[in-house]
Amino acid sequence: MQEHDILALGLGITAPWRLVEQRLDVSEKPHVLKLRLEADRGAKFPCPVCGRSCKAHDFKEFTWRHLNFFQHHCEITAKVPRTKCPDHGIKRIDVPWAREGSRFTLLFEAVAMTLVREMPVTAAAGFMETTDHRIWRVMAHHVSRAIAGLDLSDLKAFAFDETASKRGHNYVTIFIDLDRTKEPVVFATPGKGKETVAQFKAFLEEHGGKTGNVVEVVCDMSKAFLAAVGENFEDAAVTVDWFHVVQKFTTAVDDVRKAEAKTVKMPNATRWAVLKAKENNLTPEQAEALVELEAGGFLTATAWRIKEKLRWVRGAKTRRAARWRLTHFIRHARQCIGDAPAFESVRKAVETVERHFDRIIQRWTSTHTNARLEALNGLFQAARARARGYSNTETFITMIYLIAAPIGNLLKST
Numbered sequence: 001m002q003e004h005d006i007l008a009l010g011l012g013i014t015a016p017w018r019l020v021e022q023r024l025d026v027s028e029k030p031h032v033l034k035l036r037l038e039a040d041r042g043a044k045f046p047c048p049v050c051g052r053s054c055k056a057h058d059f060k061e062f063t064w065r066h067l068n069f070f071q072h073h074c075e076i077t078a079k080v081p082r083t084k085c086p087d088h089g090i091k092r093i094d095v096p097w098a099r100e101g102s103r104f105t106l107l108f109e110a111v112a113m114t115l116v117r118e119m120p121v122t123a124a125a126g127f128m129e130t131t132d133h134r135i136w137r138v139m140a141h142h143v144s145r146a147i148a149g150l151d152l153s154d155l156k157a158f159a160f161d162e163t164a165s166k167r168g169h170n171y172v173t174i175f176i177d178l179d180r181t182k183e184p185v186v187f188a189t190p191g192k193g194k195e196t197v198a199q200f201k202a203f204l205e206e207h208g209g210k211t212g213n214v215v216e217v218v219c220d221m222s223k224a225f226l227a228a229v230g231e232n233f234e235d236a237a238v239t240v241d242w243f244h245v246v247q248k249f250t251t252a253v254d255d256v257r258k259a260e261a262k263t264v265k266m267p268n269a270t271r272w273a274v275l276k277a278k279e280n281n282l283t284p285e286q287a288e289a290l291v292e293l294e295a296g297g298f299l300t301a302t303a304w305r306i307k308e309k310l311r312w313v314r315g316a317k318t319r320r321a322a323r324w325r326l327t328h329f330i331r332h333a334r335q336c337i338g339d340a341p342a343f344e345s346v347r348k349a350v351e352t353v354e355r356h357f358d359r360i361i362q363r364w365t366s367t368h369t370n371a372r373l374e375a376l377n378g379l380f381q382a383a384r385a386r387a388r389g390y391s392n393t394e395t396f397i398t399m400i401y402l403i404a405a406p407i408g409n410l411l412k413s414t
């Protein structure tokens with residue numbers, strides 16, 4: 001076996017392609033191992049459309065970056081023919097070592113895709129000694145291909161929520177299949193309005209799903225979302241995720257605190273103390289702040305106590321008990337806040353809960369585990385971190401799919 005043959009074997013090239021030249025270019029830093037491939041003279045090539053064996057019409061030279069050869073970069077150059085097929089005309093053929101349009105070999109892409117599953121993209125790009133931008137393009141290709149092949153014919157229940165690709169702008173709405181415990185994300189799309197639900201419906205139908213099979217939808221209490229679900233999934237029961245109920249009251253407590261802090265001196269550490277759940281690792285300062293708030297008759301303490309009472313509602317074991325507790329909660333909250341203007345935000349939260357009473361209670365009969373949307377938040381954070389330095393709507397969506405969509409071995413699908 002010749003040295004050329006060994007390298008050719010490593011590259012996975014087959015007839016009619018041969019490795020005809022290899023040299024280490026020391027004029028560049030790092031040095032580049034340059035490999036040249038050629039097809040046998042007079043060889044025929046399959047038409048990329050029909051596979052018919054055709055003569056080469058003409059050639060054009062391309063270069064691909066391959067995996068590093070020890071500490072050196074490695075490049076492959078070849079003249080790639082266009083075939084002249086009687087049925088399909090003149091077409092550039094596909095080469096076995098790279099996909100169309102890529103400047104990397106498939107092996108290089110395979111390694112890149114393995115790395116980005118384990119580390120932030122910037123780190124993977126550094127390791128591969130290429131740019132973030134190029135790695136993102138490789139990811140976008142393989143991820144979108146895998147997503148295009150998703151089979152959603154079993155989908156019966158889904159949840160969705162919106163988040164920002166960066167703090168405060170560029171919203172993305174993410175849909176998860178509630179029956180998938182691992183890798184639940186099946187669709188992500190830019191935007192946060194009702195049109196995202198219509199887009200999901202179209203996507204579902206393109207991937208073998210049926211809207212009529214969807215029995216449950218879990219979402220938040222936004223009017224636009226609820227209207228969109230009603231229009232697009234009319235047979236589905238709508239469940240409001242408990243997480244969103246708590247979120248409403250948490251925001252309300254914070255509003256009360258902010259307003260109150262402008263008029264009186266609040267105990268130190270109040271801010272985080274009232275946002276955290278009571279039993280959730282309060283620091284001694286935070287615990288003390290709560291005691292002081294209560295003792296001092298602060299408005300914030302009243303709002304906080306209302307929020308904390310949600311925990312008692314949540315603990316209900318049956319739908320009936322939950323109905324009773326939530327009714328009691330609403331009445332009690334109203335008594336506490338009276339008509340004081342300072343509690344306007346809490347009052348709104350109570351009204352929202354009342355308006356969505358049945359959808360909230362639905363969670364006690366839902367067959368799907370709750371807190372799934374809450375888990376999504378962790379996913380959003382991870383995706384943002386992994387896309388850091390290069391975060392826009394597209395890269396964020398690609399990363400969410402990569403981390404949490406059921407797309408398995410990405411390169412097998414190429």
Ligand SMILES: [Zn+2]
Pocket residue numbers: 047048049050051052085086087088089
């Ligand atoms: Zn053809």
